[in-house]
Amino acid sequence: MTKHRCLSQCLLWILFPPSFVYTLSTNHPNVVIFYADDLGYGDIEPYGHPTSSTPNLRRLAADGLVLTQFYSAAAVCSPSRAALLTGRYQMRSGIYPGIINVKRPGGLPLNEVTIAEMLKPEGYKSAAIGKWHLGLGNNSMYLPPSHGFDVSLGLPASPAQCRCSICFYPNVTCHSAPCHSDEYTPCALFNGTKIVEQPVDLLTLDEKYVAEGRHFIRENVKSETPFFLYYASHHTHQPQYAGKETSGTSLRGRFGDSLAALDWEVGQIYQELEENGILDDTFFVFSSDNGPSLSLNTFGGNAGPMKCGKGTTYEGGMRVPAIIHWPGRITPGRSFEFSSTLDILPTIASITKAKLPAVTLDGYDMSPFLFDGMHSVRESFFYYPPNVNTEYKSYAVRYKQYKAVFYTQGSRLSNRMNKDVDCRGSTQRTYHNPPMMFDLEQDPSENYNLSTKHSPEKDIVEMIIQMRADFDARMVFAQSETRKPKDDSLMPCCNRGCIPFPSCCHCIGNTSWKTPTLLDSDEKGF
Known part of the structure; x- marks a missing residue:
């Protein structure tokens, strides 16, 4: 926002109450969705973890609305992302059961909006920017450019x-990852539908993402174009990793370092919004795709008081942290209103x-409780x-x-x-008749x-x-997109036909693409 626009807005706030200002504000605010990976309800400072250090998320929460009753539509990665981006339960788009593997030809159908x-x-x-996990397919047909990005x-x-x-400085190998097997090709970084680095350097990957995100924001501010930034961080999914900025910085060990890297990413994007004067023109949502991967012990996250974690329909698997930030539009605080990732679209x-x-949607507009002091329209969640x-x-x-529980x-x-x-x-599916019921x-x-x-x-x-x-x-x-027959040739490879496949897929330093640079290498966020 320019200084002139800022003065005009401040004058408007003085002359009219905030609710009236909202009706007069632009109909094209910027939108940022920052999506964490396998981050548990109890993992970050605003939700009470005693040793996590997340100062950027702490400030985002202090200036935003912390949602305490917010749900992801699924307890694993691919279906939760499909639901977020479409506002529809994952079965409607075929992103079930489980997740999409890079060896399978399926993906989010191109007719999904x-x-x-x-x-x-x-x-x-x-x-x-970041993790897609909604399909690669033949000739990169399911990547973001095919879905409006x-x-x-x-x-x-x-x-x-x-x-x-x-994964960590100094020269620490990845934990709980297929580092030495022939199951997969090396990690491939895509710019659009083209591979620009393989194997990707995890220690500098966050810097590339942040630079691209900041550049995208700046360019749209210059051209006065409203924008939508979907930033899907890899943190804190396995294998955890962290660059120079955060390796060895956390009391929570390597998971904490990865969490600190996530917080650094949030801070960098927030800082770009702040420096361009568009915080009050930006609807910013932070959340997680599902609960924590408890199977990793201390390399996994924490569900706080919630039962179980990732992969389950207990609260720990599907109730996730969420912070919504929009200065001048959303009153900071904590909300006990009931909502879901399905409601974001x-x-x-x-x-x-x-x-x-023009399709069946499963989400509800959250505006009544975000802006008008009313209750959430959502009454149920499946x-x-x-x-x-x-x-x-x-x-x-x-x-x-x-909450009525029919199967556990x-x-x-x-x-x-x-x-x-x-x-x-090892605990198999169990049917409960009558269903168990809990007052959440x-x-x-x-x-x-x-x-x-x-x-x-009883009633x-x-x-x-x-x-x-x-x-x-x-x-x-x-029709299920996740269970189509596997085909190893679908795995990303920058030099197809090389031998021995899949380990031979290497093309570091593709000169046809250049990463935008950070404005200052020592910027750390807020």
Whole structure:
């Protein structure tokens, strides 16, 4: 925002109340979604972790709205990202069961409308930076350029689906990653649909992402073009890594170093918004794709008071941290309103006046509680497991503060030796009739089952049973994109036909592409 515009806005705030200012403000605010990977509800300072150091997220939270009842639509990577970008449960687009592997030809169908595609008619430029994990396919057909993004830089999946070597200074090899196997090609960095570095240098990858993100912001500010930046960090998914800025800096060890790298990325993007004077013109959302990978022990995250973690439909698998920041529009504080990643697309449509996609949406506009001091429109949420199928469908339903649990199942991602037997991968699917029920406002850890014959909540249980039956009956499962036959030749390789494949795929220093440089190498964010 220019100084002239800032003075005009300040005068407007003096003359009129904030709610009136909102109705007069531009219909084309910038949008930033910063998406963490495998970050648990209890991992960052604003959510109470005692030894995490996340000063940039702490300030974002202090100036923004911390959501305490926010859910990802899935407990693993690919389906949660599909739901975020389309506002639809993952089954509708075929991103089930599980995740998309780079060896499989599937991906987010090209007829699905993403946030980027929704905003394009409104004149927005869009960028996708970081982890994609919604398919690579033949000839890179499923990468971000095919889904409305004008700029993209990133890996097609997480570094766990490729070889790696060094993850921390000084020369520390990756933990819990296929570093020395022939299962995958080396990590390939894509600029658009072209590989520009393979294997990617994880120790400098964050710097490349941040430089591209900052450059994208600056260029759009110069051209006075509204923009959408989808920044999907690799942190804190395995294998954890961190560059020079954060290696060896955390009390939480290498996971903490990776978390500090995530916080540094947030700070850099925030700083670019601040330096260009557009913080109050930018709707900024920070969240995580699913709960923590407890199977990694201290190399994994923390779900705080929530039960279990990644891969499960317990609260620890799907309730995630979320902070929404928009100075002058959103009052800082903590919100107990119920919302989901599914709600982000319709909310962005509302604030930008973009036309909603002409498809079945599962999200709700969050504007009533973000801007108007009202309650959330969302009253229910359906928990679908990573291995969802048409026979079992949803495992649980939340209605207002109540959660009715019809099926429970553990996950290897929540640790095979977890002290809570319910979380372990060896704990098979169990049907509960009547369903268990928990009051999540009083019992977020799901400790006390309220569903008994003489329970005063019996009528609520019966109502939720019917809600589930009705919703599951209407759910349309598209053809699965994650279970198409594997084909090793689909793995990214910058010099196809080389021998021995897949280890031979190397092309460091592609001179046809140059990374934008950071304004100052010692910038650290806020």
